Amino acid sequence: MASALKLHGSPISTSTMRALVGLHEKGLDFEFSPVDMSTGAHKKQPYLSLNPFGQVPALEDGSLRIFESRAITAHVAHSYTDKGNQLNLPGKERAALLVWQEVEAHQFDPIASKLLWELFYKPMFGLEADPVAVKENEDKLAKVLDVYEARLGQSKYLAGDHYTLADMHHLPALSLLSGTQVKKLFDARPRVAAWAALILARPAWAKVQALRNAPPH
Amino acid sequence: MASALKLHGSPISTSTMRALVGLHEKGLDFEFSPVDMSTGAHKKQPYLSLNPFGQVPALEDGSLRIFESRAITAHVAHSYTDKGNQLNLPGKERAALLVWQEVEAHQFDPIASKLLWELFYKPMFGLEADPVAVKENEDKLAKVLDVYEARLGQSKYLAGDHYTLADMHHLPALSLLSGTQVKKLFDARPRVAAWAALILARPAWAKVQALRNAPPH
Numbered sequence: 001m002a003s004a005l006k007l008h009g010s011p012i013s014t015s016t017m018r019a020l021v022g023l024h025e026k027g028l029d030f031e032f033s034p035v036d037m038s039t040g041a042h043k044k045q046p047y048l049s050l051n052p053f054g055q056v057p058a059l060e061d062g063s064l065r066i067f068e069s070r071a072i073t074a075h076v077a078h079s080y081t082d083k084g085n086q087l088n089l090p091g092k093e094r095a096a097l098l099v100w101q102e103v104e105a106h107q108f109d110p111i112a113s114k115l116l117w118e119l120f121y122k123p124m125f126g127l128e129a130d131p132v133a134v135k136e137n138e139d140k141l142a143k144v145l146d147v148y149e150a151r152l153g154q155s156k157y158l159a160g161d162h163y164t165l166a167d168m169h170h171l172p173a174l175s176l177l178s179g180t181q182v183k184k185l186f187d188a189r190p191r192v193a194a195w196a197a198l199i200l201a202r203p204a205w206a207k208v209q210a211l212r213n214a215p216p217h
Numbered sequence: 218m219a220s221a222l223k224l225h226g227s228p229i230s231t232s233t234m235r236a237l238v239g240l241h242e243k244g245l246d247f248e249f250s251p252v253d254m255s256t257g258a259h260k261k262q263p264y265l266s267l268n269p270f271g272q273v274p275a276l277e278d279g280s281l282r283i284f285e286s287r288a289i290t291a292h293v294a295h296s297y298t299d300k301g302n303q304l305n306l307p308g309k310e311r312a313a314l315l316v317w318q319e320v321e322a323h324q325f326d327p328i329a330s331k332l333l334w335e336l337f338y339k340p341m342f343g344l345e346a347d348p349v350a351v352k353e354n355e356d357k358l359a360k361v362l363d364v365y366e367a368r369l370g371q372s373k374y375l376a377g378d379h380y381t382l383a384d385m386h387h388l389p390a391l392s393l394l395s396g397t398q399v400k401k402l403f404d405a406r407p408r409v410a411a412w413a414a415l416i417l418a419r420p421a422w423a424k425v426q427a428l429r430n431a432p433p434h
Binding site: 052053061064066067068070071074075078079092094095098099101102103105106107144147150151 | 269270278281283284285287288291292295296309311312315316318319320322323324361364367368
């Protein structure tokens, strides 16, 4: 019998990894349905009925169809409060969670994605990185991480003293960039380095890594 | 006596407009504090203590300091449920709201912002638009709006039958682009055109327009 929760995606997509880590943090039982992006399956039916923008991932939760990775994580964090780890913050702390979720999406991710393209995906496809784009985005990321370093002097995690969606959403890019020359930018900032080590060590993230490293089937 | 709510920003910034329309939808009494971006006030103290990334807007709500426009709107929508218009959806409809808020932020806004830069801000600064960038982003926006057209055949607003944050977040770019050649892309899609007309006609948006058109003081 099919699980009520089914995630469609690709293990090498950072957005898929973001949704996966959310499902694992909540300890949810789900089926993973690989989408073969090499044949453009995400740009055709039946996948387009799950996400009309033709991007991975997409989640089926009973009759609900949810796409955009951060909508998926917010949905499971809100809908399955009695399961797994709490990823939201109540009351007054909620404002900080809202702020730092937006910071990840609008300050960190656009720059991190450009660096990932240059330093992770291009080499994977046999292309050469553009050193000008790398330098420009490393400089931008350094400035963002300076703000993180100051913030992490005030609280253990970005939104407060508990791990939340705001931290979790960083994991895919943070993990992949830690395998590139960008790691030096994290290491140069002691609080950022400690925070990165803390969130990369979470068991839910290890489960995502295991799927990525599994042989294709 | 100062109001408990104080929004810092610039009336020509789309992010400031997004926060402003949220405050007006909630019928909140607030003080608007203009930030003089022409002198770089947003990149200096004391503004950096409100938003360490040096961007407008920022909201003071009592002792809370909230930045990122969508965090501000989500905060006021959640914290002032007893005032003004409801901008969230309860229960099962909440998933659709999460999805369409992310669609605005990650599918619509990056493209709309590039078109605004070419067709609104560049002319304001006496610069010429790059026709290649305009064409490329108009083509991308057309594809996004095709998805909107299909979606708006299923529900009156993006997330369901009620106006929410997901619609509201589009207003600044939608309004400014409606004054450019991009209007043809909205007009060519009957449901998108009807939706745009409906949300642009909201009294809260008229209040934001009035501030933008007010003489500088």
